[in-house]
Amino acid sequence: MDDIKILYTEAVDLLKQLIAIPSFSREEERTAACIAQFLNKKEIPYKQVGNNIWATNLYFDEHKPSILLNSHHDTVKPNSGYQLNPFDPIVANEKLFGLGSNDAGGCLVALLACFVYFYNKPSLGYNLIIAATAEEEISGKNGVEALIPQLPTIDFAIVGEPTLLDLAIAERGLMVVDAKVTGIAGHAARNEGENALYKAVKDIEWIRQYHFDKVSNLLGSIKMTVTSFNTENKQHNMVPASAEYLIDIRVNELYQFEEILGTLKANLNADILPRSTRIKSTLISNNHPIVKAGEALGSVCYGSPTTSDKALMPFPALKVGPGDSARSHTADEFIYLLEIEKGIEYYINLLKGVL
Secondary structure, eight states: OHHHHHHHHHHHHHHHHHHTSOOBTTOOHHHHHHHHHHHHHTTOOOEEETTEEEEEOTTOOTTSOEEEEEEEOOBOOOOTTOOSOTTSOOEETTEEESTTIIIIIHHHHHHHHHHHHHHTOSSOSSEEEEEEESOGGGTOTTSHHHHGGGSOOOSEEEEOOOSTTOEEEEEOEEEEEEEEEEOBOEETTTTOSBOHHHHHHHHHHHHHHOOOSOOBTTTBSOEEEEEEEEESOOSTTEEOSEEEEEEEEEEOTTOOHHHHHHHHHHHOSSEEEESOOOSOOEEOOTTSHHHHHHHHTTOOEEEESSOOGGGGOSSOEEEOOSSOGGGTTOTTOEEEHHHHHHHHHHHHHHHHTTO
16 A cells, blocks of 8 residues: 555656646657656666657566557647646645646556556566557557557557546547539529539538448447538639538447448548548457456446547557546646546556456
């Protein structure tokens, strides 16, 4: 218990330091240096790839399977509703306030504390790799995706995101699609042209009403939302020759992106182009040993509607951590201090269930 208290005190101190350093996505150099300094003080050798910091346990054995412990140190920019200084780590009413405190600073420092706890223990059943990564908030290509090829082979991962310590075994994928409808220009006063806007409206109504057949027990049905619309017209008397709209598609684990694109192409007037097919829906089996270990601690399995770096991992990954996703990206973001302490204990006991 004394070890946990020491780890907790160090974790809160580190989180305060991280909050005080602006670390917007692609601008994480200083928080990377702060995490590296923390590992240096612990006499833990580390490596750096871009703004990603990673290390292995002292008795790393290339013949053993490895578990990746991962969370991110970048943040979104503070929204306009902030009343507090987002970079001032204020403690009040047993809460630690500050940008990134909940998403995902509490998870990151709890995982680092867990890694320190196991770092010099011999005869573990798995190697442990800790990775504090960048660009998660923008699903950037210089974050965990760039780091994974540099790491030893990973058997599975624990991804630190605020889940109230429940087990996000499934996670929605995200595909953003640009759609462009082509018509024929004409004068609005005469019956001429082919109005691309009207054709686009038909598309949008189809998108609003269409339901994909396969519904996930964990994530529900696929959700498609048109979030932007535009024509090239700047004047009232022109029939638009083209219209563009944007589709936000939240995918369950029962569909591949290619299936969804095929359905869209078969039913829409528009030419469509996905911006990316990287953020796939993911699922770790509820029979996986790490999931069973979490359930033994009283955690509940669920499907997460939000995306994370779990989507970019080519191996099984469980998303779990202290804090509440509902607080992420909110004004005057905070995490309860008790959540950090319980998070450290939880991660340690979770790994004890498989190590």
